[in-house]
Amino acid sequence: MEDTADPKTPQGTQEYEAIVEFKDVHKTFGSNKVLRGLTLRIPERKITFIIGRSGEGKSVLIKHIVGILKPDKGRVAFDDDDMTDAKPREWERARRKIGLLFQDGALFDSLSVAENVAFALMEGGGEKEDGRKKLSLAEKNARVEELLTKVGLPGISSKFPTALSIGEKKRVGLARALALNPKLLLYDEPTTGMDSLVSELIDTLIAETQSKTEGLSSVVISHDTRSILRVAEDIVFLHEGRVYLQGPPAAFRESDDPVIRQFLSGSAQGPLSRPIA
């Protein structure tokens, strides 16, 4: 894919290796144009926050990365492979390198915590070279406990999701997302609906997971400005279906742009108060 710098992307940000690239991506649902020529490079081995108002297409963007949605127009690449027209088998291989933490954890209610965490290890089909089917019960149990310990929830493997708090569900979701040692970890609004204590815990978890996992890249969808400025290494601001600004937290803190200022201050008055066209 060619590099195409967005007009407001700070100088120099195009020079790093990208784990994900979007080029002129358009996506429309009915009459709602969500992505309108989005061009974006997500840096490798960093925590990148995707921010913007509700309805700007942040979750749509994540679903394009894992291939749940396909662009109407434009190209999407992951780990140097163009995935726009990828076949199901190619997506299956790519998804083994991606972990996704959904807004509410999206745990399977009919399965125990252990079965949820082990789901991708045991149920993923396809080629045998990935070794998932060859895990013995003891190995699977050990891996589950290791992952649950990593997210601070040891000893809950026999519980069912209905018995967990929302914070615990998210952490179990994170353990599940980490099960296949992903290269890219996606978080869809991990702190939404959390009190400040749990939010901070989740932020710490994101930072710790990133630092403890070699070669990991993280992408976090968020509205939470405290989280953004606390954890982000790179920030992408989406506005009107495109990248409005991309850069490190300092670029946002120092920005005089009224759109950025209004988003960070959370004020009801300003250019962002207009409804999304």
Place this chain on the structure above:
Amino acid sequence: MMDVVLQSLESVGGSVRSGVIGMGRYTLLVKDFFYWLLHPPFRMRLIARQLEFVGNKSFNIILLSSVFTGAVLGLQLGKIFGLFRAEGIMGAATGKALALELGPVMCGFIVTGRAGAAMAAEIATMRVNEQIDAMEAMGVDPVSYLIVPRVVASVIMMPVLAGIFVTLGILGCYVVSQLMFAVDNQVFLSQLQQLVWVSDIRKGLFKASVFGFILSSIACYRGYYARGGAKGVGEATTKAVVTSLLAILIVDFFITYFQLK
């Protein structure tokens, strides 16, 4: 006036469009079902679980409804045949009706109401809670994991349940023939043997299998494409039941037509 005409046309056009889109989606889902039916992974554990859910858990309701359906059919037919002093063939007539039509159709209705509705609601809940997206994101195909086991189990269990329904229905009719019409034992059984053929049973079981495919694939389709929270789950479940019942009746007509040709 023109506005009303345009609005009506728009409404009809919209319904036709959504119907065509629905048929297209259903066809694609069925195509995916056959793909995953023939390609690994083959999830035998999940199929076994669904066999238990569709078959074993439907047994009690099939037992009760079949005995009473056979009994009430025996009552009606016994009354009519009594006018011609031909009560002896009430068992055979009931058996024929149960084997060819009532067994598979009633089973189809009962399994739709019990298992089909549950399948639609479960898959719809998974859809609106993003669990199906999560499955896809982990590289597990939802058609392979959720739909293939349910449809396979329904196709296998429906003939078994229909067979049980027919047998117990005849038993219900037999009890009525003995208690209320004093039909001779030997006459009841010989007429039954003479008039209910093996081909009737075979045709009925084939229908049951087709109905199993219809009800489970429609239930899974409605659940899979559910949208919009709890309301969407409710709508998907209702539509699954209504569409399945109608489809069973329509397909029953065509199968019967070709079987009689």
